[in-house]
Amino acid sequence: MPHDVSLIATIAVGFALAFLFGFIAHRLRLPPLVGYLVGGVAMGRFTPGFVANNELTGQLAEIGVMLLLFGVGLHVSTGDLMAVRRIASPGAIVQILIATTIGTLMAAFWGWSLGAGMVLGLSLSVASTVVLLKALEERNGVSTPNGRIAVGWLIVEDLVMVLTLVLLPAFAEVLGGNSNTPAGAASGLGLLASLGLTLLKVISFVALVLYFGPRVMPWMLRQVARTGSRELFTLGVLAVALGIAFASARLFGVSFALGAFFAGVVLSESDLSHKAAANSLPLQDAFAVLFFVSVGMLFDPSILVTQPLMVAAVLLLILLGKSLAALAIVLLLGYPLSTALTVSAALAQIGEFSFILGGLGVAYGLLPAEGLSLILAGALLSISLNPLVFAGTDLLVGWVQKVSWLKIHLEDGRAARFSRLQEDLEAARVALEAKAGAHKSYSPDELVARFALFAGLTPEQRETLALHFRPRNAQPGERLIRVGDKADAVYFISTGEAEVVVNGHKIKLGPGDFFGEMALLSGLPRSADVIALDFCKLLTLSQRDFRELLRRYPGMRDPIAAVAKEREESNRQFKERPHGGVTQPA
Numbered sequence: 001m002p003h004d005v006s007l008i009a010t011i012a013v014g015f016a017l018a019f020l021f022g023f024i025a026h027r028l029r030l031p032p033l034v035g036y037l038v039g040g041v042a043m044g045r046f047t048p049g050f051v052a053n054n055e056l057t058g059q060l061a062e063i064g065v066m067l068l069l070f071g072v073g074l075h076v077s078t079g080d081l082m083a084v085r086r087i088a089s090p091g092a093i094v095q096i097l098i099a100t101t102i103g104t105l106m107a108a109f110w111g112w113s114l115g116a117g118m119v120l121g122l123s124l125s126v127a128s129t130v131v132l133l134k135a136l137e138e139r140n141g142v143s144t145p146n147g148r149i150a151v152g153w154l155i156v157e158d159l160v161m162v163l164t165l166v167l168l169p170a171f172a173e174v175l176g177g178n179s180n181t182p183a184g185a186a187s188g189l190g191l192l193a194s195l196g197l198t199l200l201k202v203i204s205f206v207a208l209v210l211y212f213g214p215r216v217m218p219w220m221l222r223q224v225a226r227t228g229s230r231e232l233f234t235l236g237v238l239a240v241a242l243g244i245a246f247a248s249a250r251l252f253g254v255s256f257a258l259g260a261f262f263a264g265v266v267l268s269e270s271d272l273s274h275k276a277a278a279n280s281l282p283l284q285d286a287f288a289v290l291f292f293v294s295v296g297m298l299f300d301p302s303i304l305v306t307q308p309l310m311v312a313a314v315l316l317l318i319l320l321g322k323s324l325a326a327l328a329i330v331l332l333l334g335y336p337l338s339t340a341l342t343v344s345a346a347l348a349q350i351g352e353f354s355f356i357l358g359g360l361g362v363a364y365g366l367l368p369a370e371g372l373s374l375i376l377a378g379a380l381l382s383i384s385l386n387p388l389v390f391a392g393t394d395l396l397v398g399w400v401q402k403v404s405w406l407k408i409h410l411e412d413g414r415a416a417r418f419s420r421l422q423e424d425l426e427a428a429r430v431a432l433e434a435k436a437g438a439h440k441s442y443s444p445d446e447l448v449a450r451f452a453l454f455a456g457l458t459p460e461q462r463e464t465l466a467l468h469f470r471p472r473n474a475q476p477g478e479r480l481i482r483v484g485d486k487a488d489a490v491y492f493i494s495t496g497e498a499e500v501v502v503n504g505h506k507i508k509l510g511p512g513d514f515f516g517e518m519a520l521l522s523g524l525p526r527s528a529d530v531i532a533l534d535f536c537k538l539l540t541l542s543q544r545d546f547r548e549l550l551r552r553y554p555g556m557r558d559p560i561a562a563v564a565k566e567r568e569e570s571n572r573q574f575k576e577r578p579h580g581g582v583t584q585p586a
């Protein structure tokens, strides 16, 4: 070969096999994710044929994890999390404890060390948010209360796992693995010191990102969005996601994953978060696929034959152990059976965090390689079975509805608590919308509906234009423009009326009209006073943005210049006969 093409080969074969098996999985009515994992198995060293470069795939997978977690962070809705916290936090934490204990006991039975057992147990205790979101999407359940509870529950799990990932290196040696931490000593003091240092780093990183992030990042994205270049915007989003992740790993020793997650959280507060999510999605999809492929590569399928009982035990813990624990917790907290069953079905699988944790466990010498294969077998099987589990819960809920005493005890009697939670979720949604509304002017479509002037723009142009406007409210009698002043902005009236006073003449302007354009076009001082007549909602465009608008959309210049010219003409006539009166707009 003329030069080293292993990266190209890895990406090309990875995508091709993932696509092939993903498509087959889809045809078999399985989640495509199963296909990606199988694609990985096919290019791994345990199967004949092409063997991809492990090192490269690992790095590509890491980008996948960063982007996945960035996506999870972007979708974290603080309002939703607060609304479901009473069920999700105790639920997720107690369920993780139960599942980890069962896993540790199971491993102890196999003769594994405590550290190996804990890593295995923790890996099996956390379900995949990615798999759940896909399952809910297919069932149209993402925005239902039960769906939002399940997502909240899994996000709490993710947060616990992020903490575990950060703390694992500090604990590795004391649990019987090898430690790379600088303190390096297994003594109590060494552990405490390295633990303290790790926590200090994480806390300072999180504080820094949460303090500066919301002040800088959304502003930066807004500036980029205003350029109207989709390419620059996507680049900006990726730079923020990967940049924060990389910098956090370099400067604070925090994992890439945690950094990317917080980058997402920071941007989720911005009103551009949907656009950011939409633009980064294709890349996120592609690299997430490579992540699943790389996980598949590590899987040794022979474990299914050599250790069928161990695989069965792991699968049983994922499908039944976790789900029954969650079912009991939700019912004990007083919520209806249908909620409990949705959460149980959501939990009956494992995914990305299990792989990451398992991989880290192996790297730190805590988990035997066999453990990772077991986790992978568990993931492959449980993800494949997940649609069946959801279908099973549907049947069960239907059956409970028919059996009246069960319905009374497990559904109707618990409706009050559920509806309280539903109200909280609704309040969270309303608050989120109100918050978004406070920042934004109008959606691109609303803008066009109000101002016929913009009807000729393409949807993309409208979107960029909408970002340039600043909303402003005015009180009755408020002077918006003073004659003779220097011009700084142009105004668009969306509701209310304003009065232009020029040479004693008064001209009323209403919704859909604009003013302040004459001085901007001519470079002269303001030609008239403009006063709000009642409570007005206005949109303003700064001088710079107005010029930019005319430059970028030349079609806009003529109609605006025509209005200005007409107004100038009437003002000339007013000068000739300067007696007052209310005139209709020119």
Ligand code: CMP
Residues within 6 Å of the ligand: 481, 487, 500, 502, 507, 514, 515, 516, 517, 518, 519, 520, 525, 526, 527, 528, 529, 530, 567, 568, 570, 571, 585, 586
């Ligand atoms: P400008 O001169 O920047 O500031 C005052 C604004 O009042 C002006 O731009 C126009 O938008 C508006 N204006 C001035 N004269 C008239 C008119 N005769 N009819 C309607 N609007 C006017």
